[in-house]
Amino acid sequence: MLVLNAIQVGVKRSFSTIWRIMKILVPVYFIIKLLEFTGMLEIIALYFEPMMSFFGLPGETAMAYILANALNIYAGLAVMSTLTLTSKQITILGIMVVLSHSLPIETSILKNLGISRWIQVVIRVTASLLAGFLINLVWGWFA
Amino acid sequence: MTLERIYEFFSSFFVGISLLLLQIFLIILALLITIEILTAFHIVQKINHFLYRFTHYIGISESGSLPLFIGLLAGITYGAGSIIASYQNKEMTKKDVLLVSVFMCLCHALIEDTLIFVALGANGWLLIFTRLILAIILTFIVYQCMQHQEKKQIKEINEVNPL
Numbered sequence: 001m002l003v004l005n006a007i008q009v010g011v012k013r014s015f016s017t018i019w020r021i022m023k024i025l026v027p028v029y030f031i032i033k034l035l036e037f038t039g040m041l042e043i044i045a046l047y048f049e050p051m052m053s054f055f056g057l058p059g060e061t062a063m064a065y066i067l068a069n070a071l072n073i074y075a076g077l078a079v080m081s082t083l084t085l086t087s088k089q090i091t092i093l094g095i096m097v098v099l100s101h102s103l104p105i106e107t108s109i110l111k112n113l114g115i116s117r118w119i120q121v122v123i124r125v126t127a128s129l130l131a132g133f134l135i136n137l138v139w140g141w142f143a
Numbered sequence: 144m145t146l147e148r149i150y151e152f153f154s155s156f157f158v159g160i161s162l163l164l165l166q167i168f169l170i171i172l173a174l175l176i177t178i179e180i181l182t183a184f185h186i187v188q189k190i191n192h193f194l195y196r197f198t199h200y201i202g203i204s205e206s207g208s209l210p211l212f213i214g215l216l217a218g219i220t221y222g223a224g225s226i227i228a229s230y231q232n233k234e235m236t237k238k239d240v241l242l243v244s245v246f247m248c249l250c251h252a253l254i255e256d257t258l259i260f261v262a263l264g265a266n267g268w269l270l271i272f273t274r275l276i277l278a279i280i281l282t283f284i285v286y287q288c289m290q291h292q293e294k295k296q297i298k299e300i301n302e303v304n305p306l
Contacts, residue, residue, distance in 0.1 A: 007176050010178070010179040010180075021171075034152075073256060074167065077263070081163050087265070094263075094265040095273050098274055
């Protein structure tokens with residue numbers, strides 16, 4: 001009985017969560033697909049190519065990183081799933097995104113607990129850039 | 144743009160978005176059911192007792208490691224809510240609140256965030272360990288700074304009022 005009740009609550013909460021995620025995921029996915037189809041994504045990618053090459057990533061991934069930080073992790077995921085990336089690139093970008101994402105929402109949650117918003121942004125962005133750079137450097141040792 | 148290209152665009156959009164949503168939904172479903180079962184049988188507290196053996200090295204007390212564990216499992220919103228609840232019950236000190244918040248800043252929703260990238264083909268262990276190691280280092284540094292400051296304050300008090 002306890003198990004059934006737990007499953008019921010879990011299913012209910014999953015539906016409301018996926019609904020919340022869909023509201024951001026679907027429009028972002030649509031826009032990125034459109035940019036890709038019209039060739040705009042390649043132009044945007046050219047601008048970010050030099051910056052992202054620090055992490056061994058192609059220029060298009062800048063869109064995933066920026067959208068993940070400005071909106072949420074699922075927006076970044078939507079961009080990543082439209083790109084063709086190697087396993088190494090997905091891992092590096094994944095590490096960077098899990099360390100620093102949905103900054104507007106998450107920093108205001110922790111602000112209530114006494115860490116200022118700017119310190120949080122600095123900590124998270126620094127950690128993600130540092131981790132992306134280092135993992136790219138040492139990747140050869142693992143794989 | 145021809146009609147064929149438009150058709151191609153929409154079909155690839157719908158197939159892609161459906162697969163992505165299905166993947167995310169299954170991950171969230173599995174995770175939320177697991178969390179509900181863990182809390183229903185009070186397993187969270189038992190695991191927390193084990194977790195405390197590690198968290199006390201970075202200055203987090205046993206009542207502080209429960210919100211930390213909830214944050215790691217269910218996400219930053221639940222973790223922060225749990226911190227506020229146990230701070231109001233006077234179970235956590237101010238120091239605990241700060242240390243757990245610093246840890247959660249870099250490391251939360253560990254399983255959900257990792258699994259959605261593993262679904263795309265990332266190396267999950269690398270994601271988990273990089274995040275945990277960075278959070279542990281950061282929390283440890285903050286803990287050491289706090290201890291240093293505490294010692295300095297005690298020293299100052301002793302200098303003013305020598306026993």
